[in-house]
Each structure stands twice: as C-alpha cells, then as structure tokens.
Amino acid sequence: MLAYILRSLMQGLVVMIAVAFIAFSMFRFVGDPVVNMLGQEATLQDRAELTQRLGLNDPVPVQFARFIADAARGDFGISYRQGRKVSELILERLPATVELAVLSAVFAFVVGIAFGVYAAIRRDGWIANLVMSVSLIGVSLPTFLIGIGLIYIFAVELRWLPSFGRGDTVKIGWWSTGLLTVSGLKSLVLPVLTLGFLQLTLIMRLVRSEMLEVMRADFIRFARARGIPERRIEFRHALRNTMIPVITIAGLQLGGVIAFAIVTETVFQWPGLGALFVNAVQFVDVPVMSAYLLFVAFVFVLTSLLVDLVYVALDPRLRSGSAVPAK
Amino acid sequence: MKPRMFAVAAALIGVSALALGAAEARPLKWASAGDALTIDPHGQNEGLTTTVNQQMYEALTERDHAGKLHPLLASSWKVLPDDPTTWEFKLQEGVKFHDGSPFTADDVVFSYERAMQPTSDFKGYLTSVEKVSKVDDLTVRIKTKGPNPLLVNNTSAIRIMSKAWAEKNNATKAQDFKNKEENFAVRNANGTGPFILVSRESDVKTVMKRNDNYWAKAKVPLEITELTYVPIKQDATRIAALLSGEVDLVQDVPVQDIARLKSQPKVRVTTGPENRTIFFGMDVASKDLKGDNVEGKNPFADKRVRQAMNMALNRGAIQRVVMRGESIPTGVILPPFANGWTKELDAAPATDVAKAKALLAEAGYPNGFSVTLHCPNDRYINDEGICQAAVGMFGQIGVKVNLVSQSKSIHFNLIQKNPPETEFYLVGWGVPTFDSDYVFSYMYHTRTGSQGSWNATGYSDKDVDAQIQSLSKEIDIAKRDAAIAKIWAKVKDETIYLPIHHQTLSYGMNSTLDVPVDVQNQPKLKMVSFKGS
Numbered sequence: 001m002l003a004y005i006l007r008s009l010m011q012g013l014v015v016m017i018a019v020a021f022i023a024f025s026m027f028r029f030v031g032d033p034v035v036n037m038l039g040q041e042a043t044l045q046d047r048a049e050l051t052q053r054l055g056l057n058d059p060v061p062v063q064f065a066r067f068i069a070d071a072a073r074g075d076f077g078i079s080y081r082q083g084r085k086v087s088e089l090i091l092e093r094l095p096a097t098v099e100l101a102v103l104s105a106v107f108a109f110v111v112g113i114a115f116g117v118y119a120a121i122r123r124d125g126w127i128a129n130l131v132m133s134v135s136l137i138g139v140s141l142p143t144f145l146i147g148i149g150l151i152y153i154f155a156v157e158l159r160w161l162p163s164f165g166r167g168d169t170v171k172i173g174w175w176s177t178g179l180l181t182v183s184g185l186k187s188l189v190l191p192v193l194t195l196g197f198l199q200l201t202l203i204m205r206l207v208r209s210e211m212l213e214v215m216r217a218d219f220i221r222f223a224r225a226r227g228i229p230e231r232r233i234e235f236r237h238a239l240r241n242t243m244i245p246v247i248t249i250a251g252l253q254l255g256g257v258i259a260f261a262i263v264t265e266t267v268f269q270w271p272g273l274g275a276l277f278v279n280a281v282q283f284v285d286v287p288v289m290s291a292y293l294l295f296v297a298f299v300f301v302l303t304s305l306l307v308d309l310v311y312v313a314l315d316p317r318l319r320s321g322s323a324v325p326a327k
Numbered sequence: 328m329k330p331r332m333f334a335v336a337a338a339l340i341g342v343s344a345l346a347l348g349a350a351e352a353r354p355l356k357w358a359s360a361g362d363a364l365t366i367d368p369h370g371q372n373e374g375l376t377t378t379v380n381q382q383m384y385e386a387l388t389e390r391d392h393a394g395k396l397h398p399l400l401a402s403s404w405k406v407l408p409d410d411p412t413t414w415e416f417k418l419q420e421g422v423k424f425h426d427g428s429p430f431t432a433d434d435v436v437f438s439y440e441r442a443m444q445p446t447s448d449f450k451g452y453l454t455s456v457e458k459v460s461k462v463d464d465l466t467v468r469i470k471t472k473g474p475n476p477l478l479v480n481n482t483s484a485i486r487i488m489s490k491a492w493a494e495k496n497n498a499t500k501a502q503d504f505k506n507k508e509e510n511f512a513v514r515n516a517n518g519t520g521p522f523i524l525v526s527r528e529s530d531v532k533t534v535m536k537r538n539d540n541y542w543a544k545a546k547v548p549l550e551i552t553e554l555t556y557v558p559i560k561q562d563a564t565r566i567a568a569l570l571s572g573e574v575d576l577v578q579d580v581p582v583q584d585i586a587r588l589k590s591q592p593k594v595r596v597t598t599g600p601e602n603r604t605i606f607f608g609m610d611v612a613s614k615d616l617k618g619d620n621v622e623g624k625n626p627f628a629d630k631r632v633r634q635a636m637n638m639a640l641n642r643g644a645i646q647r648v649v650m651r652g653e654s655i656p657t658g659v660i661l662p663p664f665a666n667g668w669t670k671e672l673d674a675a676p677a678t679d680v681a682k683a684k685a686l687l688a689e690a691g692y693p694n695g696f697s698v699t700l701h702c703p704n705d706r707y708i709n710d711e712g713i714c715q716a717a718v719g720m721f722g723q724i725g726v727k728v729n730l731v732s733q734s735k736s737i738h739f740n741l742i743q744k745n746p747p748e749t750e751f752y753l754v755g756w757g758v759p760t761f762d763s764d765y766v767f768s769y770m771y772h773t774r775t776g777s778q779g780s781w782n783a784t785g786y787s788d789k790d791v792d793a794q795i796q797s798l799s800k801e802i803d804i805a806k807r808d809a810a811i812a813k814i815w816a817k818v819k820d821e822t823i824y825l826p827i828h829h830q831t832l833s834y835g836m837n838s839t840l841d842v843p844v845d846v847q848n849q850p851k852l853k854m855v856s857f858k859g860s
Contacts, residue, residue, distance in 0.1 A: 031736025035743060039372025040757075040769075041451030043777045044745055049445075082529050083365050083502045083513045092528075148563050155571045163567045164559050165531070269559045271531040278560070279362075279530065282705070284736045 005305070012301030017068070019297040023290060024064045033080045033284040067290055077287035081280065086291045089276060095175045096166055097272030101258040103192045108199035109250055116207025120215070121234060138201030147194040147267035154190060162187050164269035195264040199253050206249060210242040244315055248307055255303035259296040351857040354553035358565055359578035362530050362558035367512040368486035369441055370502035372448040378849040379556055382535060384486035384518035387416055387435070388479060392845040394602065394664040394761055396480065400430065400487055400519065404479055411474040411802050418465040422542040424489045425523045432461040437490035447501035452481040455799065476802045480760045492517040521547065521853035522554050532557045548856035569594065569835050576842060577835040578850065582651045582708060588835050598653060599844030601832045603757040604660045605707055607825040609633070610750040612785025618699035618750050626696050633822040635686040639724045640717060640825060641678040649712040654828040659819060660756060660766060662829050664846060667763030667811040672819060675826065683724045695725025701749040702730060703738040708830055714753055745774065747783035755830065759847070763811045767795045771818050786823045
C-alpha cells in the first residue's frame with residue numbers, strides 16, 4: 001500500500017513538472033508583462049531595462065529551470081501585478097476558494113444523491129419528472145448565466161442576498177473564514193448554488209441511472225424473494241452498490257471544482273484563486289500564473305490519489321489480492 | 328456684547344447649525360472593474376491606481392474634474408526671474424500627515440527624489456529635472472536641465488509622502504519587482520490627503536476613513552465618513568450591485584447599460600469626455616508592407632491613400648451604432664481641453680466614398696488593396712466594435728482589411744516593439760500634461776531612445792522633430808503656442824493618423840449623489856456632497 005502511494009506521488013511529481021513546462025512555454029503567447037508594468041511614458045530604454053531585469057530575455061528553458069529551482073525552495077517570486085510575494089497571495093486566496101468549493105461539493109453531493117435516489121425509486125412520479133427536467137437546465141445552461149440570473153433575482157429584485165464579494169470574514173490564524181459571520185454566510189449562498197448546480201445535476205443523473213441498473217440486478221431480486229422490506233433493499237443494498245462509481249466521479253469533480261471555480265469567482269467577484277488567476281492572465285503576471293497552474297496540477301494529483309484510496313476502502317474486492325487497484 | 332451684535336452672532340450660529348444639518352455625512356462605496364495595483368504613490372503610473380492613491384496622497388498641485396490646474400500642497404509657484412531654469416514652490420502652512428507629523432520641504436524633496444529613481448514609474452514626468460532642493464521649511468526649488476515652461480503641469484502627478492515615515496519603514500525606494508521582498512508602502516499609506524487608509528485587501532476592498540484633521544477641509548465638502556473601494560470585474564455584477572444599492576458609485580458603466588440605468592428612478596448617470604482620443608495609426612515609412620497584397624510598394628506611404636481612408640471613415644455612424652451616442656467624433660488626436668486644441672483642428676473630413684475612391688485610383692490603387700489591422704479587445708470602450716465597423720467602411724472604398732483583435736498585453740507589445748510588428752493598428756492616447764507637446768513627442772517625433780516611443784508609424788521628419796524639441800525650451804508662451812499651431816497644421820495635413828473620436832465616460836450613481844465625470848477618470852471624492860434624499 002505504501003509503495004503504491006509513493007509511486008503515485010512520484011508520478012504526480014512528473015505530471016506537475018510537465019504541466020509547469022507546458023504552461024511556461026505558452027506564457028509568451030499571452031503577451032508581454034513589461035507593457036503592463038510600465039506606464040505609457042516609459043521609453044524604449046526603460047522597457048529594455050525592465051525586460052532585462054526580470055530575466056525575460058533569457059531562453060525559455062533557462063527561465064523554466066530558474067523557476068523550478070526557486071519553486072523547489074518554496075519561492076515563487078514576486079507578483080508583477082501587485083508587487084507582493086506569490087506564495088503569500090496564494091495562501092491569502094486559498095481559504096475563499098476552498099470554502100466555496102467544499103460547500104458546493106457537499107451541497108451537490110447531498111442534494112444530488114437525495115434527488116437521484118428519489119428519481120430512481122419513483123421514476124414515474126411527477127416530482128421525479130420535474131426534477132429530471134430541471135436537471136437538464138443545469139447541464140445545459142452555462143454557469144455564467146445561472147450566476148447572473150441568480151444575482152438578478154435574489155440581489156437586485158428581492159434584495160435578500162449580496163451580489164458580490166465574500167462579506168465580512170473572521171481570521172483564524174492565517175485562514176480567513178466567511179462561515180462565522182451573517183454577511184459571510186449570506187454571501188456564500190449564491191456562489192455555492194451556482195458552482196454546485198452543474199455537479200448536482202451530474203451526480204443526480206448518475207445516481208439515478210446507476211440505481212436503476214442495480215435495482216435490476218439478481219441480488220436485489222433474491223433479496224426481494226427473501227422478503228426483505230423494500231426500504232431496506234433500496235437504502236442498504238442498492239444505494240451502497242450505487243455509491244462506488246458515484247464517489248469516484250464526485251471525488252474527481254471536487255478537484256475540478258477547486259481548480260475551475262474561475263467562472264463563478266469572476267461573476268461574484270469572489271476573492272479566490274480563480275479570480276487571482278484571471279487577473280494574472282490579463283496582466284501577464286507570469287509568477288502568479290505559473291504558481292497557480294502548478295497548484296492546480298497538485299490538486300488534481302492529490303484528489304485522484306485520494307479517490308483511489310477511498311475506492312479501495314469502499315470496495316472489499318479490491319482489498320484482497322494485490323491490494324492495488326488495477327487502474 | 329450689544330444686543331444687535333448678539334442677534335447677528337446668534338443668526339450666524341443658527342445658519343451654520345442649519346448648514347451642518349443639511350450637510351449629510353455618510354459612508355460611500357465605490358466600484359469599478361479593476362483594482363489599484365499598489366498604493367505606493369510612485370509604484371505604478373496607472374489610472375485606477377492613481378485614482379485610489381490620490382484620496383490619501385496629495386501632490387503640489389491638482390487638476391479639477393474639468394482638467395484645470397489648481398494649487399494643492401503648494402500655495403504658489405513661479406519661475407525665478409533671474410534664472411529661467413529654476414522653479415520655486417511655496418508650500419502650504421499647517422499641513423499634517425495622517426500620522427500627525429508636519430509636512431515640510433524635506434518631504435517634497437524626498438518624494439521627488441523617490442519618484443525620479445530608476446524603479447519609479449513616474450520618472451517620465453521628471454526627466455527634465457536636474458535637482459530638487461529645499462530653501463526653507465516651506466520653500467522648494469526645482470532646477471531643470473534647460474528652461475521648462477511647463478514643469479508645473481507635471482507636478483500634479485507626483486504625490487508627496489512623509490520622509491520620516493518612509494525611512495522608518497524602509498520604503499525609501501519605489502516598488503521594485505526585482506527584489507523578492509514586498510515594499511512596506513505597497514500596502515500602507517501615510518499621506519496628507521482627505522482620507523486615511525483603514526485596511527486594504529487587494530482585489531477585495533480598500534477601506535478609508537475621513538481625515539477629520541484634513542488641512543483643507545474648509546475648502547471642500549468632505550462629507551464621506553468612510554470610503555470603500557471595491558473592484559467588481561464583471562460588468563453585469565457591477566451594475567447589479569449598483570441597482571441593488573450595495574455600491575453607491577460605479578466609475579465605468581458599460582455603454583449598453585446606460586439607457587437602462589437612466590430609466591431607473593434611484594440611479595443617476597453622468598456622462599462627459601475623457602482625456603483620451605481613439606485613432607488608427609499606420610506604417611507610412613516602410614518600403615513594402617508585409618501584410619498587404621501589393622508587391623514592392625507601401626500604399627500607406629502615399630498621402631492620397633491616407634486621405635482616402637480618412638474620408639472613408641464614417642465617424643458619425645461609429646458614434647451612433649458602436650458607441651450608442653457616447654463619444655465625440657474628431658479629426659485630431661488631441662482632447663479638447665489640451666493646450667493647442669482648436670475647433671478647426673477638431674474638424675474631420677466629411678465621409679465621401681466616391682471622392683475617396685477617386686483618390687485611391689489617382690494613387691494607383693483603383694481596385695484597392697488588402698491589409699491587416701491590429702486591434703485591442705479589452706482596453707478601450709468597445710474597441711473591437713470600432714475596428715469591425717471600420718473594416719466595413721474601408722471595404723466600401725476597396726481596401727480589404729483583415730482584422731486581428733487580441734488582448735491589450737499582446738496588442739501594445741506589437742506597437743512598442745522596435746521595429747513595430749504592426750502596420751495598421753488602433754490605439755488611444757490621453758494627455759496627462761494637458762499640452763500638445765506630449766502628443767507630439769510620443770506620437771509624431773522620430774522614434775529614438777527616449778522620444779517617439781509610441782510612434783509606430785515610422786513617420787520621421789527632421790523639421791518637425793526640431794520644432795517639437797524647440798517647444799520644451801521656449802519660454803515665451805505666445806511664441807510657443809504659435810509653434811504648436813504650426814506643427815499641428817503640418818502633421819494634420821500629412822494624415823499620419825486617422826482620428827476616430829474622443830472617448831466619453833459614464834459614471835453611474837445613487838441619485839443622492841452627483842459626481843461629474845472627471846476628464847482624467849480620477850474622481851476626487853473629497854468633492855462629493857450628498858443631497859438630502
């Protein structure tokens with residue numbers, strides 16, 4: 001087991017270096033940071049000097065080697081846009097994204113499973129049909145539109161909830177949380193709904209179809225024949241067997257939610273990593289972009305490793321034998 | 328006290344009490360798309376950064392919302408009668424920094440020297456300065472390398488910080504990106520301005536409170552008790568925040584939302600010209616263009632072709648359709664409030680497709696030609712839309728334009744590269760010094776190390792260069808103005824650029840406010856007063 005984890009981590013490291021390199025070689029197509037860093041009065045000499053000072057004249061492999069060497073020491077440089085340490089910026093923004101992503105994932109997971117199970121059991125009921133139709137909207141509408149729509153209804157028309165930002169936050173050590181203030185909680189509602197909606201509909205549809213599949217399996221028929229109550233069959237036997245693929249998908253999605261909360265964060269001016277990245281791209285803030293992409297690669301490596309481990313824990317068949325899922 | 332005097336005094340007290348009652352003091356939340364990049368006063372010469380900083384930091388002079396120069400930390404100034412290269416500034420008495428320390432000549436000398444350092448983004452305003460020195464606590468002299476009749480125009484850009492504070496916090500150098508350490512002044516402020524920094528979270532909010540000891544509070548309303556700046560990047564969200572009352576003032580209303588906002592009873596929209604003109608530039612010097620279909624010749628090198636294209640532009644249609652009425656069509660790349668602007672210069676040729684075609688035929692292109700146009704898509708108001716409209720208009724005279732629109736970080740790089748990597752491009756230009764010289768030296772002067780850095784047209788005329796250089800030495804204002812008029816007449820006739828319009832700005836606000844559009848798009852919030860609602 002330990003060997004397996006170590007091997008996954010090694011593979012993860014290779015993935016991260018590869019991601020960093022691809023990202024790095026693409027940065028020069030984003031534009032020239034010097035244009036944004038100097039005011040319009042800057043002379044040609046000023047530009048040449050700054051380019052030289054930032055080391056942007058060096059060939060890409062040299063810049064990359066320097067970046068990796070610094071990154072290995074935990075030094076991601078200083079943001080071109082804000083003149084602050086990149087590591088500090090990322091730590092400052094991390095709580096906002098994590099709180100948003102985790103709450104959305106929990107919301108999507110709990111509500112998605114509940115509706116999915118309901119839609120599978122009462123597959124012909126009108127509520128089930130309504131839920132299924134609404135879920136179609138979730139799958140097909142872009143996140144951007146859902147967010148703007150929610151802002152229009154709940155912030156502009158009803159004025160119940162704020163349209164942007166995180167509200168007041170409380171600092172616990174270096175972690176800033178919006179979960180402990182009223183305005184922080186109110187601010188979370190719309191972004192969580194927006195970000196969680198797509199995941200919710202995916203999980204719900206997956207649970208429903210898996211559950212329908214399982215309900216047709218032989219062991220369910222035998223269980224019915226033994227006279228086990230229907231409720232018990234549904235929740236003990238069927239749901240448990242449904243969960244294995246659902247957890248795999250949901251786990252992988254969590255990585256995606258953390259990494260790609262970009263759209264939701266931009267719509268709601270949520271001060272998280274996604275918004276930091278969007279601003280960095282517009283400014284060609286190379287240190288922030290590289291650190292962010294490395295971070296995203298790390299999140300993906302980590303979540304797929306965790307999913308593998310949960311998978312082993314959930315499926316007894318995988319625990320015997322080689323103890324390593326053949327994936 | 329005699330009864331009558333008493334009555335007068337009582338009446339006066341009554342009046343002032345009334346005035347106090349009428350003047351409401353309230354917090355104000357204000358938003359626009361981006362955030363200040365830093366609050367180091369010499370770190371970033373960027374519009375919004377300056378807008379936020381100037382609420383806390385002040386310069387020797389300031390421009391009001393119409394662009395007129397007024398004294399601020401300097402009470403008066405003059406060029407020394409016996410030495411045309413030295414300016415003397417008398418400073419305001421009794422000014423205090425936010426930390427309570429007095430403002431003196433030492434702080435001015437220190438701030439100017441800080442702004443002139445290589446890492447400062449404001450050194451461009453002070454290239455003519457040789458030395459800044461203190462005469463006494465309230466007098467400063469600025470010696471320039473040669474006579475500079477317009478030095479005072481540049482002083483409104485150089486904000487003054489406390490020398491003692493900067494030294495104590497190791498912030499004596501302007502923000503430097505090479506250092507791996509953050510500069511203290513990036514997130515802390517100590518100025519003399521009307522608002523005091525309370526907290527700053529970049530990209531989230533900057534909170535300031537009223538400076539109750541503000542030295543000039545008798546001269547300004549200063550009714551905002553707490554000033555909060557929030558960046559809201561997404562247009563729709565920003566407007567929603569204004570409609571829901573979460574913010575009181577939005578500095579950049581998208582043109583498509585203006586009509587809808589104007590119909591809302593609780594929202595006011597103010598509109599006004601910005602200090603920025605939008606225009607096309609083209610390569611007039613190369614022997615052959617790479618992006619055209621004409622071999623061995625550069626069509627833009629022929630003045631008739633440039634005139635034809637100038638005539639093909641239907642500025643009125645761009646204003647009506649692309650800008651929804653919110654722009655001022657023009658024939659010159661100089662905003663109306665800058666020195667040297669005249670009505671005659673501002674006149675653009677009438678759109679005349681037939682005449683333009685005839686001119687093209689005369690120049691040897693009866694069937695037109697094709698060329699590539701580079702355009703930014705995230706810099707000016709509807710920049711990409713302007714280009715798309717222009718492509719159609721040039722098409723009418725047979726000039727087939729292939730449009731490439733991309734982000735500003737890429738676009739401006741094409742223009743600034745040496746040699747430039749674009750032959751036909753859209754750009755906008757503001758004039759922070761409010762004088763034609765600024766346009767001449769960046770846009771028309773031959774590209775050298777320090778001048779013509781935005782002149783990607785290749786236009787180079789020794790006579791014009793010499794005349795431009797003479798402007799910075801001429802002390803006789805009348806003679807200088809005549810020289811400016813002469814240069815404009817020449818370059819306008821040459822049609823090096825195709826002016827489109829002066830950009831207009833719209834501010835959206837809660838109807839209890841009336842904030843006029845600032846020509847530099849840097850609203851001074853100490854001037855805001857609330858009308859009883």
